[in-house]
Amino acid sequence: MRKDCENIIGNKYNKLTVLSFSHYHKQPNGANKEYYVCLCDCGKQKIVRKDMLIYGGVKSCGCLVSEKSKENNKKHGLYKSRIYQIYYGMLQRCYNTKNIKYDVYGGRSISVCDNWKNDFKNFYVWASNNGYNENLTLDRIDNDGNYCPENCRWTSKAVQSANRRPKSNSYGVCYCKKIKRYRSRICLNNKTVFNKYYKTLEDALKAREKFIIENNLPNGYAGL
Numbered sequence: 246m247r248k249d250c251e252n253i254i255g256n257k258y259n260k261l262t263v264l265s266f267s268h269y270h271k272q273p274n275g276a277n278k279e280y281y282v283c284l285c286d287c288g289k290q291k292i293v294r295k296d297m298l299i300y301g302g303v304k305s306c307g308c309l310v311s312e313k314s315k316e317n318n319k320k321h322g323l324y325k326s327r328i329y330q331i332y333y334g335m336l337q338r339c340y341n342t343k344n345i346k347y348d349v350y351g352g353r354s355i356s357v358c359d360n361w362k363n364d365f366k367n368f369y370v371w372a373s374n375n376g377y378n379e380n381l382t383l384d385r386i387d388n389d390g391n392y393c394p395e396n397c398r399w400t401s402k403a404v405q406s407a408n409r410r411p412k413s414n415s416y417g418v419c420y421c422k423k424i425k426r427y428r429s430r431i432c433l434n435n436k437t438v439f440n441k442y443y444k445t446l447e448d449a450l451k452a453r454e455k456f457i458i459e460n461n462l463p464n465g466y467a468g469l
Contacts, residue, residue, distance in 0.1 A: 259305060302354075340356075
C-alpha cells in the first residue's frame with residue numbers, strides 16, 4: 246500500500262468512518278482506484294472507493310437510503326404500488342450490499358442520481374411524463390451508466406433483455422448475516438467460478454485477490 250493511502254484513515258464522511266485501506270482495483274481505462282474499509286454509524290462495515298467517499302457518492306452502508314425510503318413511504322402512500330417497487334429495487338441494487346444483484350450494480354459504481362435517490366416523487370414525476378405503464382420496465386440506455394433521466398427509459402422486457410451486457414464478470418464480497426461469514430464470490434460470463442466463506446472480511450478479500458492473480462482473470466467489478 247502506498248503511503249498516500251493512509252491520509253484518509255480515521256476521517257469521517259457523512260455516516261462512514263474510514264478504518265483501513267482495503268485494496269486497489271484496476272479500472273477499464275487503466276487507472277487504479279483505492280478502496281477502503283469503512284464503519285457506518287449503524288455499526289455495519291462497507292468497502293467504498295475513495296473518490297465516492299470524498300465526493301459523497303456513497304454516504305452510508307445503505308441504511309441511509311432505507312431510512313429515506315421509509316420516510317418517503319409515509320408521505321406519498323405509494324409504497325405498495327408497482328412503480329414504487331421498481332424505485333425501491335433500483336436503490337437496493339445500487340446501495341444495499343446484501344442485495345443479490347449488488348455486485349453488478351453498486352459493486353461496479355453504478356448509482357442513482359441525487360434528484361431521484363433523495364425523493365421518490367421526483368422519480369414518479371419523471372416516470373409519469375416519460376411513458377411509464379404497467380407493461381414496461383425501467384431500462385438504462387448505457388449499461389455502464391447511472392440511473393438518471395438522461396440514461397433511463399421505459400421499455401418492454403424483450404428490449405431490455407437485448408440491451409443487457411453480453412457478459413457478466415463480477416468479483417464480490419458480501420456478509421452473510423445468517424451464518425455470520427463473509428462470502429467471496431467470482432463470476433465469469435454469468436457462471437460462478439469461485440465461491441467460499443470466511444470468518445473475516447480481510448480473509449475473504451485476500452482469497453478473492455489470490456484467485457484472481459493465480460488464474461490471471463480479466464478485470465471485474467470490485468464490490469462488497
